Amino acid sequence: FPFRLFPLREHGMNWRAKPLTCQEIQAFRKSKEVMDRFIRAYKIMLGFYGINLVNEETGELERAENWRERFENLNRFSHNNLRITRILKCLGEMGYEDYQVHLVKFFLTETLVEETLPNVKRSALDYFLFTVRSKEKRRELVHYAWQHFKPQSSFVWGPRDKLQKYR
Numbered sequence: 001f002p003f004r005l006f007p008l009r010e011h012g013m014n015w016r017a018k019p020l021t022c023q024e025i026q027a028f029r030k031s032k033e034v035m036d037r038f039i040r041a042y043k044i045m046l047g048f049y050g051i052n053l054v055n056e057e058t059g060e061l062e063r064a065e066n067w068r069e070r071f072e073n074l075n076r077f078s079h080n081n082l083r084i085t086r087i088l089k090c091l092g093e094m095g096y097e098d099y100q101v102h103l104v105k106f107f108l109t110e111t112l113v114e115e116t117l118p119n120v121k122r123s124a125l126d127y128f129l130f131t132v133r134s135k136e137k138r139r140e141l142v143h144y145a146w147q148h149f150k151p152q153s154s155f156v157w158g159p160r161d162k163l164q165k166y167r
Contacts, residue, residue, distance in 0.1 A: 006090035059099035081123035
């Protein structure tokens with residue numbers, strides 16, 4: 001059977017890979033071995049993107065030593081954005097919602113603040129942001145994006161009146 005590194009309850013690009021069931025997700029989440037492998041796979045993918053997982057408890061991230069080279073790859077090949085969206089969704093399925101928040105904020109910072117990943121910006125705003133399961137955390141991230149988006153008047157990912165009053 002074809003399998004996915006970051007399985008979801010929806011079909012992806014590999015039509016032969018079957019979507020996960022809720023029962024399978026629950027079984028995965030109960031298995032220490034499966035969850036350890038999941039985190040190992042996450043760290044490998046982060047490394048490929050030029051990112052380090054600093055804290056396994058919180059999901060905190062930082063740029064890896066080779067970030068410039070890896071970010072060049074991210075900017076050049078947009079298919080990575082689909083994989084990142086998939087990873088983000090899978091983090092939510094597996095109960096790593098805090099990891100989602102850190103990864104999305106990392107990409108928002110790199111695209112909007114540091115401006116190191118210009119070709120990832122649209123995916124970060126259109127897709128990555130909306131994978132975050134926690135409505136409260138998603139609102140915080142939308143507000144963060146709005147604060148750093150230029151020009152702010154062109155920000156379309158949240159209602160301006162609510163963003164201005166947000167606290």
